[in-house]
Amino acid sequence: MTPLENEITALKKELVSMWILVQSQLNKAKDAMVRFDKDLAREVLIKEKRVNSFELKIDRDCENIFALYCPVAVDLRFLLAALKINTNLERIGDIAAGIALYIVESSVNFEVSVMESTSLLRMYEEAINILIDARTAFEKEDTVLARSIFKRDDVLDAINENAPIVIGEVIRANPNTIPEALYMLSVIRKLERVGDQSKNIAEEIIFYVEAKIMKHLESSQKRFEGEEED
Template sequence: MISLDQHRDALNQAGLEMLELCIKQLENAQEAFFNHDGDLAEEVMHTENRVNALDLKIDRDCERFIALHNPVASDLRFVLALRKINFDLERVGDHAYGISHYIVKIDTQIEPRLLERMRVEEMFTTALSMLDDITLAYTEVDTKVARKVFKKDKILNDINMRSFAIISEEVKANPEVIDQVMLLFSVIKKVERIGDLITNIAEEIIFFREAEVLKHRKKKGGKKKDS
């Protein structure tokens, strides 16, 4: 029978593979969106099958790890955290698929002026930077790096919140841009949601390393603690 350490190493490697796969999906979705590249968008949509298959495999292997080894302490936290990380990564892949689906199904060229004003490129860059932080935090089990994503997520939230007013202004000034701004709004919502999922992953890394559950910690006034 496979030893606990061997099984844990295999699970850890599978988690890293899932992380790298989902990062590539978002990178390709970004490139397809800005270049209006339908072929690359189709590739992202096709690769979603691989993401889903790996998601199911990791989930089954986590269940098997628990059944075979009856883990405790850090080993138990590891497998519980990995299951949640895997779930959130699969959803990151879903959003990359959704962005690519827009490109394939909605043939709308976006004015560069609108892209810049709604800060769409900044959103993608920030989300990918957050995933870089998560990759380092995951491989090094570094909670300090994991905590970097909380501040970056505020950038995504700010862009998302400001998009409502920008859309209103643009449509009032020129109703013909409504298709463009609504597509941008849909993409912004997906990237903002990706940011939320990445912060979830950061919280799971911190939980595994420090046995600290951040989502239930509150600041004075009832707000969630960010770091």
Template sequence: MTPLENELTALKKELVSMWILVQSQLNKSKEAMVNFDKDLAREVLVKEKRVNSYELKIDRDCENIFALHCPVAIDLRFLLAALKINTNLERIGDIAAGIALYVVESTVNFDLKALDNTEVIRMYDEAINILLDTRTAFEKEDTVLARSIFKRDDVLDDINMAAPETVGELIKADISSLPEALYILSVIRKLERVGDQAKNIAEEIIFYVEAKILKHFESSQSGELGIED
């Protein structure tokens, strides 16, 4: 392997390691919310510093590769994609930490029935699975799997759209649940953004593998994507 190939391989491994850490953060923030585990939530907050360190390290490595090797073609596309994916993963880490902070700050336990009725747990599971599949698509350069993310994000969007009504019903049933309901609504809003970040990552995978820039995406029954070379 050439020096450039070695550095790109190391960069990809580093990005995957960050991915795994962010997945762990998202899983732990869910567990902390469901079990109202403040200690686990604090662990997520502490490890957010590691996510930030990964982002800075990957950014520096990308800059060094640009400066030393002047990559072209697919190597250049990979580096450009890696920079953006790095940012998307850091933002998902921020989301996980934000939810963990809700658990730390909340004075009331999250009622499992309320979480079920508002579909927060379903939304969380789907967000985690989407993030896992974007990583698989990245590692295997699987653009078919990457494209599937766009449709699957509709689940998160639908739950988010229904959230004001479902959370409103929760408050109507028991006005004392207002603080809990507001936290749940905030969690739903944050999880919807996980889907947005995952779609951005999917776009970058398609870009570097196929040299295609995804300009527009419209959810339709045909599932077609508007793609330009």
């Protein structure tokens, strides 16, 4: 392997390690929410510093590779994608920490029956699974799997859009659940952003593997559909 190939291989391993840490953060925040475990939630908050350290190191490593090797073609696309994926992962880490903070600050336990009726638990599981599949797509350079994430993100969007109605019904049925219900609505909003970040990651995987910019393709398709309607 060339020195550049060695550097890119090491960078890819770093990104995967950060990915696994962020997945762990999301999982622990979920467990803390279900069990109302404030100690576990505090652990998530403490480990957020590790996520931030990972982001800074990966950014520096990308900059060093740019400066030393002037990569081109697929290597250049990989580095550009790595920088954006790094940012997306750090933001998901922030979201996990935000959910953990709700648990630490909340004085009321989240009832499992209410979490199920609002589809919060289902949404959480799907958000974690999407992030895991995004990592698999990244490791295997599997653009088919990456594209499947777009449709699965629609599931999270649908739950998020329906959440105010469902939360309103919960509050009307029992006004004493207002603090708990509002916390759950906030968690649902955060999980929807996990889906958005994972979708962004999928777009970056397709970009570096296939040299296709999905955002531009989506914008063109929407304009074309709008012109057809006119």
